[in-house]
Amino acid sequence: MAKKPDLDDYRVPYFDGKKFKPFNLASVDTAAKPFSLGTKDQDRVRLSELNAALDQLQEKLHAQRSQRVLLILQGMDTSGKDGTIRGVFHDVDPLGLRIVPFKAPSEREAAHDFLWRVHSQVPAAGEFAIFNRSQYEDVLVPRVLKQIDQEECERRYRQIREFEAMLAENGTTIVKCFLHISKDEQRARLQARIDNPEKHWKFDPSDLEARKLWDDYRQAYQDALGATSTQIAPWFVIPADSKTHRNVMVAELMARTLQGLKLEYPPAKESLKGIKVE
Numbered sequence: 001m002a003k004k005p006d007l008d009d010y011r012v013p014y015f016d017g018k019k020f021k022p023f024n025l026a027s028v029d030t031a032a033k034p035f036s037l038g039t040k041d042q043d044r045v046r047l048s049e050l051n052a053a054l055d056q057l058q059e060k061l062h063a064q065r066s067q068r069v070l071l072i073l074q075g076m077d078t079s080g081k082d083g084t085i086r087g088v089f090h091d092v093d094p095l096g097l098r099i100v101p102f103k104a105p106s107e108r109e110a111a112h113d114f115l116w117r118v119h120s121q122v123p124a125a126g127e128f129a130i131f132n133r134s135q136y137e138d139v140l141v142p143r144v145l146k147q148i149d150q151e152e153c154e155r156r157y158r159q160i161r162e163f164e165a166m167l168a169e170n171g172t173t174i175v176k177c178f179l180h181i182s183k184d185e186q187r188a189r190l191q192a193r194i195d196n197p198e199k200h201w202k203f204d205p206s207d208l209e210a211r212k213l214w215d216d217y218r219q220a221y222q223d224a225l226g227a228t229s230t231q232i233a234p235w236f237v238i239p240a241d242s243k244t245h246r247n248v249m250v251a252e253l254m255a256r257t258l259q260g261l262k263l264e265y266p267p268a269k270e271s272l273k274g275i276k277v278e
Contacts, residue, residue, distance in 0.1 A: 005034035007253050010236050012178075012229035023226040025218060025237065030182040032239040035249045043244045050251035051091035057255070058128050060263035062096030065126035067261055068172040071254065072131045075179030076217060077207045078189035079240050081132045084179065087247035088254065089130070096126055102133040104141075114138040114156065115163055122167055135160055139224050144216045157227040164233040174233040175257050177250055178225060179240040183214055 010028065013021035036043050061067060073081045085099060100121045109117040115135055123129035139156045142148040148156070164174055181189075190211070193203040210217065229235040236253060240246040 007236065007249075007256060009034070010238065010249075012225045012235040012237060014229045014231050014234055021226070023222060023229075025180065025222045025225075028180055028237045028239060030180050030185065030239050031241045033242055033245040034239070035252055036242075036245050040244050043248050047087065047244070047248050047251055048091075050248070050255050051088070053255050054089065054251065054258065055092045057258035057263055058092050058096060060265055061128060061258065061261070062093075062126045063265050064263060066171065067263070068123040068125060068167075068170075069128045069258065069261075070123050070131065070167065070172055070174045071129070072134045072136070072174070072176040073179065074133065074136050074176070074221070075240065076181055076186060076214075076221075077210055078186050078193075079179035079181045080243055080246055081179060083243055084177075084247060084250055085130055085132065087243070088251045092128075096128060098123070098127060098129045100129060100131050102131065102137060115159065119163070123172060125171070135163070136224055136228075140217065140220045143220050144213055153223075154227075157224070160228050161230060161233075164228075164230065168232040173257060173261060175253065176229075176233060176235045177253070178221065178235060178237050179246060180237050181240045183211075185241045186211065186214075 012023050037046055061069060073084060075081060089097060102118075105114075105117060118131075118135045121129065121131070139153055139160070143153050168174060190203070190207060193199040225235045225237070238246055238249050238253075
């Protein structure tokens with residue numbers, strides 16, 4: 001009998017108190033569909049069910065106004081960060097849900113430490129925030145472009161771990177997803193943007209330059225995931241060649257995460273009992 005898929009099978013091993021365990025991205029098949037029900041239509045039905053469940057759970061989180069949830073999405077260009085947000089959260093009430101896209105730092109942001117612009121965007125009590133890219137850009141791009149050395153990179157890994165630990169200690173549940181696509185799949189998606197005039201707006205010539213550094217970025221991601229996956233802020237590697245399955249898996253992960261918070265609506269107010277609205 002085949003083993004039932006477990007989300008934790010896709011969690012990057014985390015720090016055991018002494019050292020970080022080696023991690024190899026090649027161990028995860030980008031084309032795998034462990035949570036597929038069989039057909040794309042069946043997966044879409046499951047995704048719809050999860051959308052509804054997430055909406056209810058997020059409403060309780062927003063009503064409770066005590067806990068916070070942060071989802072971080074990272075991945076190579078075209079891995080589907082925008083598509084994941086649309087597909088997984090399109091039924092969730094925008095009240096209490098906030099999307100934060102991180103671009104290259106502005107001149108003002110670059111004048112501060114690299115976490116300065118990130119801290120101001122973390123979720124408030126009762127809020128679900130999604131980072132489309134994040135603080136991890138600052139241990140990826142500068143490293144690949146050789147703007148920081150290994151010592152600085154290690155320092156930033158430590159600062160990220162400490163930053164996320166501080167958030168967790170103050171009531172933030174953190175989930176980090178690496179959307180894992182193959183180089184061939186990226187080529188197909190980039191070509192689709194070039195070939196379809198309606199997708200030209202999504203194409204950036206710099207993506208082709210970054211693609212030339214595919215192996216360097218892959219290594220940078222692999223090292224960052226291994227150095228910053230902790231028990232309180234784990235990384236999950238999401239096979240993402242299939243867009244539908246990618247969305248189902250992220251939705252399953254977030255539903256499990258929110259259910260684990262034991263969210264409830266605030267208790268009824270005794271003062272409202274018996275009141276009649278005229």
